[in-house]
Amino acid sequence: MDWGCGPGRLIRHFPSIIEGNSKLYACDYNPASIDWCKENIEGVSFSVNNLNPPLNYEENKFDFIYAISIFTHLSEKMHKEWLSELYRVLAPGGILYFTTHGASFRKKLRSAERALFDKGRIVIRDKTEEGHRSYAAFQPENHLRNLLKEFEVLAFYEGDMISDKPQQDEWILKKN
Numbered sequence: 001m002d003w004g005c006g007p008g009r010l011i012r013h014f015p016s017i018i019e020g021n022s023k024l025y026a027c028d029y030n031p032a033s034i035d036w037c038k039e040n041i042e043g044v045s046f047s048v049n050n051l052n053p054p055l056n057y058e059e060n061k062f063d064f065i066y067a068i069s070i071f072t073h074l075s076e077k078m079h080k081e082w083l084s085e086l087y088r089v090l091a092p093g094g095i096l097y098f099t100t101h102g103a104s105f106r107k108k109l110r111s112a113e114r115a116l117f118d119k120g121r122i123v124i125r126d127k128t129e130e131g132h133r134s135y136a137a138f139q140p141e142n143h144l145r146n147l148l149k150e151f152e153v154l155a156f157y158e159g160d161m162i163s164d165k166p167q168q169d170e171w172i173l174k175k176n
């Protein structure tokens, strides 16, 4: 399940590369993206969710959920609520992969923001509507680890700088 699939940049490739009888799902809170996906991508069940949880799926449903650059656009409160919701719909033994704006983005921060980040606090740029791509969250590794108590952290990869561009941190978690 691709949570925050946008116009299907990633999920559109899965129908041709996934073998066996896996079922593919994707959702986003932007109805225009989901309408486009439904019209243009076959082999995936698409649905719209709200900015806030819950998702319209039963508990323990998914073996794998990924969320590429979604927490990067949400408030601290929503981090907590969505992590609980993703935990709910993940099957026991299931894997959650997501990305965040970690230390490689530090030099993009203004000095007051950087001071907060260095104290291990989440930095939120909330001048626009939550969820929008210009609403931004920057998450120090330890801040996020404290929110992940329900999960086992299998791996954490800090984002590199590639051609002077910061890359997002990657998290791989398991529901035991």
Ligand SMILES: C[S@@+](CC[C@H](N)C(=O)[O-])C[C@H]1O[C@@H](n2cnc3c(N)ncnc32)[C@H](O)[C@@H]1O
Pocket: 003, 004, 005, 006, 007, 009, 010, 027, 028, 029, 030, 033, 049, 050, 051, 052, 067, 068, 069, 070, 073, 130, 131, 132, 133
């Ligand atoms: C930077 S885009 C990433 C899109 C896609 N994951 C990708 O990698 O191409 C952020 C996406 O998160 C979606 N989004 C933001 N808040 C959301 C929420 N609460 N639930 C679902 N999708 C959300 C936006 O509509 C947008 O499609």
